[in-house]
Amino acid sequence: MHAEPKQGGQFQRGISQHPTIEDKAHIVTEKDLRAIYGPSDPIDFVSIGHLASAESIPAYVDINKLVTRHSAIVGSTGCGKSTTVAGLLNSISDQSQFPSARILVLDIHGEYAKAVGDKANVFKIGADTVKGEKELQIPFWALNFEEMTKFSFGNIDNSKFATISDWVMKLKRESLT
Known part of the structure; x- marks a missing residue:
């Protein structure tokens, strides 16, 4: 159940109730972890690795929620972001x-x-066809005016760019009449 945050509330990190002396403690077993982390419907889930605390238990992501909502994979350098993305791509691309x-x-x-x-x-700009790479070809209509001008005329100074821009606008107006 999702509770809406209270306005003006204060975020508290950690546990809110501490154990007292002689409270019973339970060791979390692999069976407990499977109950906690196991998917409810494996058809809609893809594996992205394994739990750090139990290598035999796969870590699943609900693919429908991942691709239909805003998602981000964040973390510090070396924590496995690229590996996670590669695993997701591999799972999602399974025909x-x-x-x-x-x-x-x-x-x-x-x-x-x-x-x-x-x-x-895989397509590349400036592909090496000898290596079997495929050239990425971008249609002219996908370029903005600045990119199209650079492609057509090379590197030009601002005054020439402004002149070209003025001529294009003039020709556009004339084509409307």
Whole structure:
């Protein structure tokens, strides 16, 4: 059950009730962890690894909630963010489980091509066709005016850019009449 936060409330971290002397303590077993972390409907869940406290228990993510809501994977350097993303991409791109999945990844550092292997088409700007890379071709209509001008005329100074901009606006107005 989700409780709405109270306005003006104070966030408190940690436990709110401490054990007292002679309270019973219970060791959390693997069975307990499975009950806590196990998915309610495994069809809608994908594995992204294993629990740190029990390697035999997979860590699952509800894929429907992940892709239909805002999501973020955050953490400090070296904590496994890229590995988590690679695992998610690998799971989501499994055609036997998600035959209609279509994923677009803008992988600026080239980290994820190996993670999805032969399940993906990888395109690169300035591809090396000798190595079997595929060239990414961007249609002109996907470029903004500044990008299109740079592509068409190369690096130009601001006065020439302004002149080109003025001419384009003039021609657009003329085409409307």
